[in-house]
Structure formats: structure tokens, C-alpha cells
Amino acid sequence: MSTTHLLKRADFIFKSDNDWKDVLKKSLSRKANELINELISSELKGRGGAGFPTGLKWKITSEIDSDEKYVICNADEGEPGTFKDREILSRVPFKVLTAIAVCGHVTKAKKGFIYLRGEYFFLKEGLEKAILEFETFCKTIGFDFSISIFMGSGAYICGEETALFESMEGKRGEPRNKPPFPSSCGYLNKPTVINNVETLAHTYTIFKYGAKRFYDLGVQFSRGTKLFSVSGDTPKPGIYELELGMSLADFVEEFGDDDTKAVQVGGASGFLVPRKRFAETTIGFQGRLVGISLPTGGSMMLFNSSRSMFNVLDNYLNFFAEESCGQCTPCRVGCQQLLRGIKAVKRGEKNAGYLDKLLKLAETMTYTAKCGLGQSVANSFSSIVENFREEMIY
């Protein structure tokens, strides 16, 4: 079966949210099991990048007996090249609020939070207004649920779910060991559903139109649509909703500037794909049936031939070295050493063979770092160094 098809645009996410009261009332009148099954059969997977099945996440928390549970919307959108969540929260906030409340209904949580990154402070006022209107309506229909905004303060790592809980608990944003997972032990060690903004917006689509409408879009293993944040060397930067499973070649055909040398899929923590691999790469969660399949939070950064890949990697590594929480040694020291290492090779203080040592270090970080930040540094590091080795040296 082919997992690739031409680029297909869609328009669900940004379709007006002014029917939210109907969607909310309809969903609240349904049983938790029904709603969970709807999500499971839609095959919606987390849109923050990790791709965990959303229905399963809700189901696990719904089945745990606890006096206190939480629903958290992760709006700590910090991955370089990602800016879709901001747009969702400013254009269709009621979809997200409705989804949080429906999740509360399903899991029997009474309290929802939106963890909003400090950089997006300007969204806070509008969101608060929307929340007020939302909560007032919930009261009139006798649904007991409240939502608060929790502001971040400029830390990329807090997008990692357990670091986000630590931050909300007033601590340093240092990721926890997993297990236990948030579903059973999250914020204040209570069962917590934590979903990305876009994931929640998709559940709105699913509750409104039914699972089939969503499932029919995309390809096997990667159902539905996804928002893509397109930036870099492109004549049309912006946010686009596309069906999953497209080939990178089709994407570049549409968004490239006829001189695209490489595309960074998934932000600084994602992979760099060189031109020779565009045709065999698809954008989706899984499916090594044909070529390579890359999951992504939706960051697509294009680079044309005027760009030095050394500068790109140098920029990423500076980013990671600054944003590493410093808790575990592989990440804290590893990021710094990778950065120093590529500079030393560039200056000729180390020979080209040193790059192979750095590749091994990056691989070690993948296995030994505590959380996704340290584990994913090797993604961009290795894919850039392996594909553009000469640019690292000369």
C-alpha cells in the first residue's frame, strides 16, 4: 500500500468555533465510554510531536479512581519553528476550552489548566475573557468545571509534560523519571491528562463530525490532518492544515523556493532531511512500509543553498545548551561538548575524524539522557553532520 499522496489541504481547525455550545452540550450528554471510543476509532495521535494515542490517554485516566484529577492543555509552544498553537488559541479558543471540559467530563476531573508560555503573555487577556464566558455557560447548564491559565516564564523544557508539572508546582522545570506517567501521577501527583493545544482542537472536530470524518483523512497509522508551521526559505511562510502522510517532495514542491537544499522536520529536536531524501520521506507517525516516515509537532523549516548547515547546527546547539535544564549529565555536558566540538573542527583545532567521536557522544545522549530534550539532540546533530559533513569541516 502506498503511504504517500499529493499534498491535501484541509480546513477544520480554524473553522469558526461559534458552535461550541452545541458541541459541548452534545458531548456532555454522551457517556464517557462512547466519547473515548470515538477518539480511539479516530486514531488521533498527540499533535505535540510524540504521537501518543489521545483516546488511550483519556481512557487510562478515566479508569483511575481518584478524588482529584486534572486536565492540562500544554500551550508551552517552544520548539523552534512551531507557532500553530498560538494561532489556535487566538482564533478558535472555544474549541480548546470545550475539549478541555469534555475531557473533564470523560475523566471526572473538575479542574483544567492552560499552561501558556511566557512569550505568549499577550494572549492571556483574550483567553481569560473566553474562559469567563465559557465557565458562565457551564454553570447555566449545570456542568461544574473551571479552567485557569498558568503562565510559564521562558523555559523551553517546560513543554516536557513532567517538567511542566514541576513548574506548576512552583519548582525548577526539571523533568521527572517516567514511569509513573501523567495519566496516573501528574500535577500534584494526581491523575492528569495533558494534551497539546492542537490535539484538543482536533478532538473538537471529532466530537462535532464523528470519528469517521477524521479517520478518512490522512494515511494508515497517520490519520487526520495536522497544522504545519512553515518558515525559513519559503515564499509563503505561515500556518497550513494538511492531511498527514504527504511526501516531503510534494511539500517542497508547494512551499520551496526552487532552491531547497534541506528541510528541518520537527524543529531543532527533529531531523534534517537533505534534498536527495525528499522523495522517500513522508510526514507521519509511523509506517516504515515505504521509505522514511517522520513524526512532527508541525515545524517545517526550509533551507536553500545559500545557507550554511554549520551555522544551522551551531544555532541549534546553542539553543539546546541554553535550554538544557542541567539536571542530568549527558544532556548538560553533552550539549556543551557537541557545540565546542563542531567549533573546534571548523577552526581546524580538531581533525575531521573528531566528528565521528561527536556522533558517538550524540548517540550516547540518546540512550542516557533523562528526557526527550537530551535524547533528541542527536536527531538534528547526526542528520546534519552525516548529510553535510563537508560543511562542518570547510
Added chain:
Amino acid sequence: MEPIKDLIKRLADRYGRERSSLLPILQGVVEQEKYLSEYSMTEIARELNLPAADVFGTATFYSFLENEKMGRYIIRLCKTITCSMKGENQILLTIQDLLKIKVGETTPDGNFSLLQTNCLGFCHKAPAMLINKEVYNELTPEKVREILTSYINSNGGGKENVNNTSS
């Protein structure tokens, strides 16, 4: 300006005295003071009945919670990849030239501090910067001159919504 002690008490009354109230309280102090002094941190520790070291540990983790005295307007210029590709350096030079300060410094009149920051989420409208909480994007040297000049001219008025293109 409200005395720090009163401010902290008011914030604690509003957000609570749990550990989970710490970040909103720290943010509230920074909003007024622009930074967290040792005095502020020990006062917060006292008010919340926490070890001062815990407050210090949390406060120093977050890049938007400054520990040094900052200017009235904090400029945070994004230096992550797309902004860097789209001329961030020209913007930086323009700001430095206009305000006569380098990254990490504050103007002698205490009005502006210049910092660099990581991805602001405006890669499609790069380069971008924050001045306090306002976003300015698609910057050019001319545009950034205009923006800063309007801040300089409104000095004292606290007018922050200058030519804002935040979405």
C-alpha cells in the same frame, strides 16, 4: 510603586501560600520590579514559609525571571534559527547603535535593557522581538528604529502599544 513587602503579601493573598503559588508570585514581583532581588526572594520565602534556597532555585531557573536590575523596557530579541537567517544580526546592531548598549546591558537612564532570547514563535514573521510583553515582528533596521524612537519619545508615559503586529 507598592512597597515590595506589601506587594508580596497581596500576591500571596491572591494566589495562595502553597508551593504551587510560587511562580505566579515571582512573576507578579517581576512585573512591578522588573527583577527579583535577594530581598524579594527572602521575603517571598518568609511569606510562603519556604526555605529561601528553594525560592532562589526556582527563581533562577526561568529566563524571564531576572535576578539583576533591569530597565523599564526589556528588549528580548529572538536569536533562534529563522530569525537568525532573516537578519536578526542587523536588528541587533541597529538597537545597539541606537541605545548605545550591548547585549546584557541597561541604558544609564534605566529605561532599556537589551537581551537575546530563544524562539518566540514568530518564525513566519522573522525577525521578531519582545519589548516587555509586546511582540514586534517582521523587523527591519528602519522599523526597529521607529519602534524604539516611539518608546523613547513616550518616555514616562508608559505607552507600550506602538505599531504592534502581534499575530
